Amino acid sequence: MKQPKTVICVKTSSQMKTASLIMKIMKEDIPQGYQAVSVDFQQANKDAFTSSERLLQWFCTEITSKLKLTNTLAEFWQGVIPGNMKCTNYFREYLLAEIQTPLVLVLYNVEFILEHQAIANNFFGLLRSWKHNRRNEDTLKKLRLVIVHSKDIRTDPPFNV
DSSP states (O other), rough: OSSHHHHEEESSSSSSHHHHHHIIIIIIOOTOOEEEEEEGGGGGGGGSSHHHHHHHHHHHHHHHTTOOOOOHHHHHHHHHSSSHHHHHIIIIIIIIIHOSSSSSEEOOTHHHHSSSSHHHHHHHHHHHHHHHHHHOGGGOOOOOOOEEEEETTTSSOOOOO
């Protein structure tokens, strides 16, 4: 996780194994001095899955809250630019700019996103773009991703990140 372009995808076989894996990652695998936030997509309400914009707003709000930062999402969520750009700007110009250390995002129960194909394609496309843009953007170099999903996914996940 110490490498700037780190993206780790983990398949688990059950919810129980997922829960224990998340606890292990959060307690033992985060490098010293890094901040870590876990995001459980099972906690998002149904409204969050009505559009990509709603999911991204929930995602940003969840992370802001767990980092104990002031929610300034409304400032970034204006205008006609696409939600992915708004989310990227929020991360680049606020979340990652406010913290001094690398941030490990542990995303789990992503199966809930996969139930909404268009939203899933958009969300995982955003994560891919962050991975590819990190080599050119110092702020995004602070970001590390751990994506945990169950083996119950029958098709190839759309997040070949």
